[in-house]
Amino acid sequence: MIRRRSTLTLLPFLAALAACAASTPAPTLVDGELTGQRVVSSSGAEEITLRTIPQPIPLNEPFELVVGVFDAESGAPCPEAEVFVRAWMPDHGHGMFRQPEVVPAGSGTFEVKGLLFHMGGRWEFSVDIVRGGLASSATVEVHL
């Protein structure tokens, strides 16, 4: 028996989000390690934390990303948010060979499974958030 998990088909939507995020603040640069870095989303409405398991990100081995979404004003977690994640190598013009799966884990945290960085260099995590009918995003650069 062959098991297939459905993949997200959100490319047009994500493209629209990417356009909205054109004014995203300068990305955070991180050398191989995401240990809970906090980034303000493009709309300013959310604070997003990013942490990988394991740390630092292993080259060419599977890893997970844990995204936390918090209301920027109150600091309260946002479990109602929808979260989409993409990883990209801007210098190479390609991303991963995989479609990551975002799994809500409660208390405003989201586990991103199926990640694998097959090459060293500059990677870019784009985190898109839909919350209260509004979209925003954040970008974090990681260097392996």
Place this chain on the structure above:
Amino acid sequence: MRLLRLLSGVSVALAIAGCSAPPPSSANAGGASLGAAVLDDGPTTLTAVPFERSEVERILALSPLPPPPADPTNRHADDPRAAHLGQFLFFDTRFSAGGVVSCANCHDPNTGWSDGLQLGIGIDELDRHSQTLWNAAYNRWFFWDGRADSMWSQALGPLEDPREHGGNRTGFAHTIAADPELRSAYESIFGALPALEEGERFPAAARPVADDPEHPENVAWESMGEADREAVDVVFANMGKALAAFQRKIVSRHSRFDEFVEGLRESNPTKLRSLTASAQNGLKLFLGKANCHLCHQGPNFTDREFHNTRIAPLRGGDAYDAGRYEGIALVQSSPFNGTSVHSDAPTGDSETKIDYLIQTGHNWGEFKTPSLRNVAVTAPYMHQGQLAGLRDVVRHYSTFEGATPIHQHAETILVPLNLSEGEIDDLVAFLQSLTDESASPALSSAPASPALPTDEVSRFRN
């Protein structure tokens, strides 16, 4: 001061293990200790070419190559009885239409476990170059397009491809059953064969032929009961598992480059002379200006994934070969993939590997990054053998003359390196230092019998 330098070296080692190389369990085992050559602050002095500390760190991450990773999808992968049977099957031409083709036709140990040809030739000519089997056991994906996710499932494809072996799975099962020695060797490892003597249940020639339902072998296959088809599929998968157990032994790990790296760790001038000055220059280019290490990373010199290198089709025209684009769909739908009933570990990592794959336009024309170990003995190169020698390969990346046009699906990092002739010589000298064929002699011919000699079986069980 010495202590500070030592601690600094240790922290660098940790950083290397974490950031620049796979974890110790896979590719960088044994690479934790840094030698005195690394602890010196300036460039290395014992090498013919001075290497900066950052370069030494990268070099140490390239050796040693650990033994091949386990394959949980094949519980017989490291069973010497299965490997022995697999070696016998590998050289046996009975498993082909007309009895003229064996695996060794395209994977000849005398030509680097490839065939020296641009395109493989079984019963007929193929569309792609025969890949070497050297270090194939380290692969994540198999075939140029990665349409198999294990070595054992890869082995099944050529056996039934009409242009390769041209055989069929019920025919293979009958061949095993009809040879008392072969049958005994098979059943001692995998258990009893199905009741193949009942010819009405098990036709002489049957296999699924998805693209030709009227094919006589497909008609025969459809005439079989589901349980009987499944029983034949089990025999077929077991053939692949035996072949994989054998091919896992075709490993190259002790080249002159590895001795050079030992020399770096030990500050051993004799070992450091394992690489000529030209090869050391080539190594420096490999890690620096030429950026070869981006795709040819880690101790097996491959990222185990796929890239579009802009190499033009062998016989001209447009680049119609979809490569990885088709490979993704094929591996996900394969009845013998790692999540199938024939896998010995169908959940967990096998699911992760298959389920998260995504087919995008970017995959069009991508082909697997080959290992560079033993690359000097496996010419010609690229997925259609388009390039005759290593100089031609390096020159391709240096000029991209005659390359397919760059478009949004090509690697944008692939820009002409503009290497001098001397630099090309140096890179080739380094690639030649990755040769180690010492494993070949014992593996390069068929054993006298398909069964492992009794004394070796006892040793395995003890």
